Amino acid sequence: MEPFVQLLGVSKxxxxxxxxxxxxxxxxxxxxxxxxxxxxxxxxxLLRLIIxxxxxxxxxxxxxxxxxxxxxxxxxxxxxxxxxxxxGLFPHLTARANVLLMSRHLGRSSGETAExxxxxxxxxxxxxxxLDRYPTELSxxxxxxxxxxxxxxxxxxxxxxxxxLGALDPLVxxxxxxxxxxxxxxxxxxxxxxxxxxxxxxYLADExxxxxxGRIVQxxxxxxxxxxxxxxxxxxFISAQRSAAF
Amino acid sequence: xxxxxxxxxxxxSALAADPVVVGSKKFTESYVLGEIAKTVLxxxxxxxxxxxxxxxxxxxxxxxxxxxxxxxxxxxxTVGEEILKTKEDLTGxxxxxxxxxxxxxxxxxxxxxxxxxxVVRRAAAKRIGLQTISDLRRHPDLRVGLTHEFLDRxxxxxxxxxxxxxxxxxxxxxxxxxxxxxxARGAIDLKDAYSTDAKIQQNDLVVxxxxxxxxxxxxxxxxxxxxxxxxxxxxxxxxxxxxxxxxTSLNAAAERTKNYAYAASLFFQDTPNDAVPGRGLAPxxxxxxxxxxxxxxxxxxxxILIGLPLGIAASRGRAVGQGILAVVGMIQTIPxxxxxxxxxxxxxxxxxxxxAIVALFxxxxxxxxxxxxTGIQDIxxxxxxxxxxxxxxxxxxxxxxxxxxxxxxxxAGIKTSAVINIGTATLAALIGAGGLGEPILSGLNLNxxxxxxxxxxxxxxxxxxxxxxxxxxxxxxxxxxxxx
Numbered sequence: 160m161e162p163f164v165q166l167l168g169v170s171k172x173x174x175x176x177x178x179x180x181x182x183x184x185x186x187x188x189x190x191x192x193x194x195x196x197x198x199x200x201x202x203x204x205l206l207r208l209i210i211x212x213x214x215x216x217x218x219x220x221x222x223x224x225x226x227x228x229x230x231x232x233x234x235x236x237x238x239x240x241x242x243x244x245x246x247g248l249f250p251h252l253t254a255r256a257n258v259l260l261m262s263r264h265l266g267r268s269s270g271e272t273a274e275x276x277x278x279x280x281x282x283x284x285x286x287x288x289x290l291d292r293y294p295t296e297l298s299x300x301x302x303x304x305x306x307x308x309x310x311x312x313x314x315x316x317x318x319x320x321x322x323x324l325g326a327l328d329p330l331v332x333x334x335x336x337x338x339x340x341x342x343x344x345x346x347x348x349x350x351x352x353x354x355x356x357x358x359x360x361x362y363l364a365d366e367x368x369x370x371x372x373g374r375i376v377q378x379x380x381x382x383x384x385x386x387x388x389x390x391x392x393x394x395x396f397i398s399a400q401r402s403a404a405f
Numbered sequence: 406x407x408x409x410x411x412x413x414x415x416x417x418s419a420l421a422a423d424p425v426v427v428g429s430k431k432f433t434e435s436y437v438l439g440e441i442a443k444t445v446l447x448x449x450x451x452x453x454x455x456x457x458x459x460x461x462x463x464x465x466x467x468x469x470x471x472x473x474x475x476x477x478x479x480x481x482x483t484v485g486e487e488i489l490k491t492k493e494d495l496t497g498x499x500x501x502x503x504x505x506x507x508x509x510x511x512x513x514x515x516x517x518x519x520x521x522x523x524v525v526r527r528a529a530a531k532r533i534g535l536q537t538i539s540d541l542r543r544h545p546d547l548r549v550g551l552t553h554e555f556l557d558r559x560x561x562x563x564x565x566x567x568x569x570x571x572x573x574x575x576x577x578x579x580x581x582x583x584x585x586x587x588x589a590r591g592a593i594d595l596k597d598a599y600s601t602d603a604k605i606q607q608n609d610l611v612v613x614x615x616x617x618x619x620x621x622x623x624x625x626x627x628x629x630x631x632x633x634x635x636x637x638x639x640x641x642x643x644x645x646x647x648x649x650x651x652x653t654s655l656n657a658a659a660e661r662t663k664n665y666a667y668a669a670s671l672f673f674q675d676t677p678n679d680a681v682p683g684r685g686l687a688p689x690x691x692x693x694x695x696x697x698x699x700x701x702x703x704x705x706x707x708x709i710l711i712g713l714p715l716g717i718a719a720s721r722g723r724a725v726g727q728g729i730l731a732v733v734g735m736i737q738t739i740p741x742x743x744x745x746x747x748x749x750x751x752x753x754x755x756x757x758x759x760x761a762i763v764a765l766f767x768x769x770x771x772x773x774x775x776x777x778x779t780g781i782q783d784i785x786x787x788x789x790x791x792x793x794x795x796x797x798x799x800x801x802x803x804x805x806x807x808x809x810x811x812x813x814x815x816x817a818g819i820k821t822s823a824v825i826n827i828g829t830a831t832l833a834a835l836i837g838a839g840g841l842g843e844p845i846l847s848g849l850n851l852n853x854x855x856x857x858x859x860x861x862x863x864x865x866x867x868x869x870x871x872x873x874x875x876x877x878x879x880x881x882x883x884x885x886x887x888x889x
Contacts, residue, residue: 247790247794250886
């Protein structure tokens, strides 16, 4: 199958320090891929390159066969949903206004958006009365659900999640993991999830890409990584991360 | 009588469009002469606009040449020395010819000479037989207190002593107003004065006759634009003469009542009317406050309109941002008086409310530019990423996300500008732009604290009110989500 998102020899450095060495990577349509590795391994940089929040020093990023440039960045971003740690919700807007920001900006009809909003509330199990609250009035878990609804509002073809559950306490986190798994299964979207938690990656993703110091170290499913580690680093990373999910 | 009335009506209807603008300098006598000119012109059927207490010679002269005023009271000595800058003793006719080159005319002299003079206590003069300056030769031991200006002037103390051959060792510099107090109490015996100072009469002093004619003549005249209606010029030349005693008493009345218009009215009354009319503080205060708010409000509006985009540009950092903040910061360090002085010669500004508004606008920029830049820069990177990742165009990001998020900081900057503007607008009176600075300036001039407070208290209350109103505005302008 043709990959939906593809990196061809993409590299990026900040002030002389390489954040991502030249990398080739493709993401198949409908699959969930987890990018995992210790902090600073380049996984967030890779995610940001896909929607042109960063531009590569070398190489090309292809989105639906088209190269991502500064010129088409806006168009690409509107086909992508993006969720970050702590949600990135705008504190001056209510939950509803956050979710509807883009559809209102694009002048979508209110009937259409209301219907979609109702769908998303059901999907992400968010209580509708809380839509009128401001982000500071919501719990951490609720904020992430709103952020997810905002990302899904325009029915994007690709969903990018950058440590979406990183700041939540364990109970809320496992509840959200369960809901996310259900959502991924229902939507069958191309999804890229950045996490540093092996258990979460194994639970949510079809495929895992393990990174270290700006390079891809191993690619495969959880069992591959556990049973056939490519090198010493992989086995160390896995054993250090061993948790209940394993 | 009827014909006069008819003529008056004709004149009024013919001239109703443009009022004659009367300026005056920032001291009692000039204010009073300005009021007299106003009455004379009004009686001749001209609408008159006053620009009282505009400042010193240079400002008035420039305003006259620039057409911002049509006439103001001046002195022949000043015309020769400061305006035409000549050392020669010009006759009135020679002065008129020289002034005509600037499009300016000079009226007949008003009837009094307000020159420098030396004054002593009347009782002391009688006791030791002092009448002329020459008489001082017999009294070298008198204690002399002179203004610093008189000590230094070309037509001041040193040339005077050499002309008269005086040797007086006990000479000290002292402020003009304090000098009068010192003389009255007997701490000094002799001081310099203007020959029509009200204090001469009030303190029972006498002027020593300038028997060697040392002091140049400072005859009062009106300088006017030659374009002024000839009927107005005729009126200014034929309203009667003011002699020195009369002028001194008018000045005294002005200082006693703090009311220049009333003092001027005494000149036109055959029988002096002792009843000082109520000054109508309320309507006057209303006029000052409206003008003040107009000056501060318009300038603030422009500060916001220009400051916001500048702040947005500065928030991007780099050389341009640094440059903007540096320039705006530099403007703030220019003393307000100096800024006004710098703006007055600029074409289209001159002596006007516009100049005051421009100065206030410039002062209002820094807080708005800096707070806008800081407010936007302080937005967390995660929120910037979120805004970009949604696919909002840069303009929409600014409008829908960045500006609302920075609104609290931006509004704080606007609030600071508003309060600074209310305070600084009092200086607008220096260039005749009115506002609450007017009573403050004339109070300073009259050394009258009550008059100063008439301007200072409302200005302070206004500043507090403006602050309060902006605090209320916060509730509407800062999104609720940021106030939780």
